[in-house]
Amino acid sequence: MADPTSLSPEMVANWDRVRQRLKKEIGDASFNNWLRQLEFAGLRDGRLNLTVPTRFLRDWVISHYAERIENAWKAECGARVPAQVQVRPVEAPPVSARDASVSEADLKDGRAAVSFEQSLAELGAQLDPRYTFESFVVGKPNELAYAAALRVAEADGVPFNPLYVYGGVGLGKTHLLHAIGWHIRKRDPSRRVIYLSAEKFMYQFIRALRFKDVMQFKELFRSVDVLMIDDVQFISGKESTQEEFFHTFNALVDQNRQIVISGDRSPSNLDGMEERMRSRLGWGLVADIHTTDYELRLGILQSKVQQLGSKDVPPQVLEFLSHRITSNVRELEGALTRVVAYSNLVGRPITLETTQEVLRDLLRANDRRITIEDIQKRVAEHYNIRISEMHSARRARAVARPRQVAMYLAKQLTSRSLPEIGRKFGGRDHTTVMHAVKRIDELRQTDSNLAEDIDLLRRMLET
Ligand code: ADP
Ligand code: MG
Numbered sequence: 175m176a177d178p179t180s181l182s183p184e185m186v187a188n189w190d191r192v193r194q195r196l197k198k199e200i201g202d203a204s205f206n207n208w209l210r211q212l213e214f215a216g217l218r219d220g221r222l223n224l225t226v227p228t229r230f231l232r233d234w235v236i237s238h239y240a241e242r243i244e245n246a247w248k249a250e251c252g253a254r255v256p257a258q259v260q261v262r263p264v265e266a267p268p269v270s271a272r273d274a275s276v277s278e279a280d281l282k283d284g285r286a287a288v289s290f291e292q293s294l295a296e297l298g299a300q301l302d303p304r305y306t307f308e309s310f311v312v313g314k315p316n317e318l319a320y321a322a323a324l325r326v327a328e329a330d331g332v333p334f335n336p337l338y339v340y341g342g343v344g345l346g347k348t349h350l351l352h353a354i355g356w357h358i359r360k361r362d363p364s365r366r367v368i369y370l371s372a373e374k375f376m377y378q379f380i381r382a383l384r385f386k387d388v389m390q391f392k393e394l395f396r397s398v399d400v401l402m403i404d405d406v407q408f409i410s411g412k413e414s415t416q417e418e419f420f421h422t423f424n425a426l427v428d429q430n431r432q433i434v435i436s437g438d439r440s441p442s443n444l445d446g447m448e449e450r451m452r453s454r455l456g457w458g459l460v461a462d463i464h465t466t467d468y469e470l471r472l473g474i475l476q477s478k479v480q481q482l483g484s485k486d487v488p489p490q491v492l493e494f495l496s497h498r499i500t501s502n503v504r505e506l507e508g509a510l511t512r513v514v515a516y517s518n519l520v521g522r523p524i525t526l527e528t529t530q531e532v533l534r535d536l537l538r539a540n541d542r543r544i545t546i547e548d549i550q551k552r553v554a555e556h557y558n559i560r561i562s563e564m565h566s567a568r569r570a571r572a573v574a575r576p577r578q579v580a581m582y583l584a585k586q587l588t589s590r591s592l593p594e595i596g597r598k599f600g601g602r603d604h605t606t607v608m609h610a611v612k613r614i615d616e617l618r619q620t621d622s623n624l625a626e627d628i629d630l631l632r633r634m635l636e637t
Contacts, residue, residue, distance in 0.1 A: 181216050189214040191250045196243065204364050208234060211292075213262065222247055222255045225262035231292065233300060235259050238363045294394045297378050298368040305352035311477050313470030316346055319461040323350045326432060327357035334458035336423075336433035340440055341463030344502025347436040351402050354434055358400055368395075369402040376408070376415040383414075392418075396425045402434040406455070410446030420451050433458075466503060468636070471496035474503055475510055484514050490615060491529050494586055497632065499533075499540050509533055526585075526611075537589050544587045544635050546580075546598045552631055553580040565600035578610035579628065585611050587635060 181189075193212075197205040211231065215223040222244070226232050235243075240257050248254045307327070312320045319339050326337050339347050355369050370378075382391035395401065401422070409415050426433055437444060440462065441455035466474075475492045479485075491513065499506045516532045517524045530537065550564040557576040564577055577599065584595045585607070592604035599607070618625045 181214070185214070185216065188247075188251050192243070192246045195246045195250060196239075199242065199246065200239075201364075207292075208363075209239065212259075215262075217255065220255065222257040224257055224259045226259060227262060228292070228296065229261055229300075231295070232259050232261050234295065237303075238359065293390070294366065294368060294397065297394060298370045299374060301352045301355045301369060302348075303356075305349040306356050307353045309477070309481070310346065310349055310353060311470065311473045313467065313473060315464035315466055315470055316341075319346075319350060319463045322459050322461045323354050323434075324357075326434060327354045328361075329432075332430050332432045335427055335430075336435050336455065336458045338435045338437065338441060338455050338458060338460045339463065340437045340460070342438065342465060342502065344504035345463045345466065346503060347463065348404055351404055351434060351436055355400075355402060365399040366397065367400040367402070368398045369404070371404045372406045372408040372419075375403055375419065376412055379415050379418050392422070395422045396429075398426070398431060400432045400434070401426055404436050406435050406437045407439065407444060407447075410444055413448075416448055416451060420448070420454070423451075423454065466500070466506075468496050468633075471500070471503075471506055474506065478507055478510055482511075482514060486517075487514065487524050488526075490526055491524055494526055494529060497586060497636070498537055501540055505536070505540075509536055530589075534589075546584045546588060546590060546595065548635060549583045549587065549631075550580050550598075552635055553577075553583065556627065556631055567600065578614050579624075579631070581607050581610040582614040583628070583631060583635070587632070 193209075196209055200209070208231070211226055212235065213225045215225050217223065224235070224243070226235060236259050240259070243257045244254060247257075307320075307324060310316075310320060319341070322334075322337055323339065325333050339350060341347055351369060355367050358365055358367050379391060382388050403419075409419060423433060435455060437455075441447075441452050441460060444452050444455070447455075472492060475495060479487050479492070487510070492510075495506060495509055495513075499509050513524055513529050513532055517528065522528060551561055553576050554561040554564060557572075557579075559573050559576055563573040564580060566573070568574070581595055581599060584590060584598070585592070588595075590598075592607045595607045596602040596604045614624070614628070618628060
């Protein structure tokens with residue numbers, strides 16, 4: 175990093191004019207909150223080198239002010255230079271005061287140097303830049319939660335308080351909360367949005383108690399425009415934290431500030447949570463995210479493939495994963511990442527076979543115990559043939575095709591190996607099964623009736 179003392183007087187004057195301009199543009203309050211601590215470290219490698227004391231401020235400045243700073247520089251100095259914001263090395267006490275292991279005296283000293291907004295910002299957790307509304311795939315199971323989240327993010331007022339989003343692990347609750355945060359900050363950088371997990375809330379509160387700093391804690395939390403608490407179930411049973419949360423909650427509602435909460439179950443099912451809190455949480459809009467369905471899983475995988483920029487994942491593999499990895503979206507994404515990484519590493523194309531190989535354990539765990547017998551029965555019913563034809567040696571098209579469909583489904587919907595499947599179809603060879611799978615896969619592309627049959631059968635088998 176450039177030594178600031180080496181800046182020419184001209185540069186220092188330039189930066190001073192840029193600062194004045196920024197202050198005028200965004201107003202004193204925002205300037206003091208976000209840009210006051212910004213320091214200029216010179217022009218280097220064709221970039222405007224800027225530093226701030228914390229990672230949070232860095233991310234904030236980058237996401238909210240980088241363009242504005244570049245414009246201001248251009249207006250004052252004539253050239254457009256990209257801005258680069260970095261965290262400057264820790265200086266004396268202020269920054270280390272964030273560390274819970276420092277002494278009480280250090281903490282007090284340090285805090286004096288830290289602005290109100292900065293403390294507030296650092297009480298929260300950072301938002302993940304990948305979690306936006308744009309990257310959220312909407313389907314039947316999550317459409318209500320999505321619509322409600324978007325509504326909150328786009329409203330100038332408070333459409334419902336609180337918005338309570340709940341659902342099982344890995345279904346997109348955190349993603350939606352972050353999306354709300356990003357969207358609000360983008361629309362109006364002056365709104366104070368704070369996002370944190372209930373656990374972190376609890377930690378901050380306990381720390382405030384320990385350092386006898388409860389006043390500042392209260393003041394900070396009650397000053398926000400939007401408070402988002404993730405995984406609220408974690409404060410079940412923690413009485414003093416619940417109490418504090420309840421008061422914070424009420425204070426914010428009274429001031430008409432937006433609250434967004436997520437949990438893993440409905441408010442009324444939050445055991446270990448005080449009754450008054452449970453009922454309070456249900457006052458606004460309660461939106462549940464249901465478990466994913468096949469279409470949503472497929473949509474998510476397709477969007478993920480696009481993001482990854484990997485073009486060579488065959489549609490059958492995506493379909494296969496959507497059928498077989500049903501537990502949660504995180505696992506689904508993980509499976510795709512593993513398959514893509516594997517193929518990159520060993521330099522082999524992605525096929526159904528490699529996918530099954532790479533994901534063997536995961537697939538077993540997600541096995542929904544559809545049996546080959548179920549498949550044979552359903553397929554025979556569907557094509558109106560006797561179930562014994564699944565085992566027979568007859569080769570007439572009227573029975574051979576349904577048999578191939580059944581083998582294909584057995585491969586897709588169970589974890590049985592080709593020889594195992596062959597055995598269940600009257601002791602056929604594994605190459606016969608392989609041929610059937612390939613043949614049906616090809617036919618599906620051209621024969622829309624067959625494609626529909628298969629879809630239908632699959633659905634019946636899976637419900
Ligand atoms: P939760 O907080 O409900 O446990 P997360 O929000 O952490 O779940 O989601 C787990 C992962 O799945 C994240 O990477 C998230 O981006 C992704 N995800 C979940 N639902 C969707 C969706 N509808 N569209 C895109 N990605 C999703
Ligand atoms: Mg979460």
